Amino acid sequence: MASEPPPGPSERDPDAPVFDGPPLSLEEELAAARAEPEPGPSIDMVNESLADGVNRCPKCGSTDVRQRASTGQLICLFCRHEWQESRVEEEFGLGVGIDELEGTVIAGGAEEISSDDDVITMTCTGCGADVVVDTAHAMNARCHWCRHTLNVNQRTPNGAVPDAVLPFRLTHAEAVEKIREFASKRRLFAHPRFKKEFVPENVLGVYLPYLVIDARAEASYAGVGEVQTRRWTEKSGDNTTTYYAADVYRVDRSVAFTVDDLTVEGAADRANFDGSTTNNIVNTVLPFDTKNAVKWNSSYLVGFTSEKRDLDVVELEPVLEDQLLSIGRSQVEGSLSQFDRGVRWEGEKVDVGGSRWVSMYLPVWLYSYYQENTKMLHYIAVNARTGETMGSVPVSQPRLIFAALTVGTFLEGIAGWILVASA
């Protein structure tokens, strides 16, 4: 954006040095150098056409609006009119200019969370009643007096309203079928109680919060590589031993790259990938076709639950750097073919030139099962756009050990037979 010309007399010589006050003391200069950087530019992605309260059908004015899974569009349940919000990709120019990004650009819905108050009280614009919405789990409520559907459309300080939403595409029936297919391949060694209580129809449609990042970065790596120069065998008695000779090189590589729509978890509960949870399951159904995300309209969430974002950009910057380092490593691997004995990276560095953060609700069908004896929550998750399915099925340890012992005994029997036969 072009900046405004500075106010002042227009006849000033443009080449003359600008007087900006007496020189600062050393302490002031140092303090200015250490100061926090100015907050970067942000993108305002509020859907101006909607206010909190009732979302009316543009044709008949009914508020009984929800998303129709088979078309991905909003449908008025009264007059059957269908429409959709525009894609944010074109509306806010998210797919372009990644190689010119400077600093950290944060869209309005990804801004810092300043409140942990989840409950919002809205006044129904239909009848004036006060209706409470718990934004930690839902972004809509039915007015208990006049039955209007009330929607949270305006930005909230608790991180519950994202910049964009990617509507569900897979229907409930399709998700049930995917989950049934996934679990039916894993029946034999599944925990008997899981099999007994398996009801895939209980799958829930959930909008999970993610931050979708465009970034420009340069990654550098330093390490040691080895090239084999000779290979020979030596015989001592009956044994032969292979020996190698190699040249050792100091290797440096760097690569500049941009990433488009890198997707990271926006909820702390989902971002923990240690072995005590099965969060990696939900992570595995990524990526989504985030290019098709549309402007926020909470009518897309009617009939689904949602989980609000509770991680800020500052907390996720280390995650971004980590992923950029991994991406850079994958990019430089192709340049290492001459080191046939391998490369050991010992140092790495990433400079993030610019990044753009947009918060989105992405659709997942989630079947969960709590295993009481291990206190673990297992998921079978279906990406509600691509249909990718991943899950964790609790195992029956006795059956697994029995199978392992059977195979082990069989192999041991063959090994013993070979030994005896060759004696």
Next chain:
Amino acid sequence: MIADIVVMASEGVPAWILAAGPAGGAATYWALYRYYRNTDKSHAYERDTLITAQPVSGSQEKVDHISRTRDSDIDGDNSSNYRQRVRRMG
């Protein structure tokens, strides 16, 4: 028993073949466990993200020579293990 095995081993078939039973059992356990629990799976963002990279630049300089080793590859090869973090350079 061990003496017998050593004798057999010296006649052609190595004694470590007897490790096939325990190794096969453990491998079966882990393969089935991973197939059911999928603990090793995660989003392959290195492959599934739209990445536009400039040409890779860099250099290499010969610093040493190993004249005789039994190792067929370098110690701690992490060139394909993208997610293993190493020391951050300044």
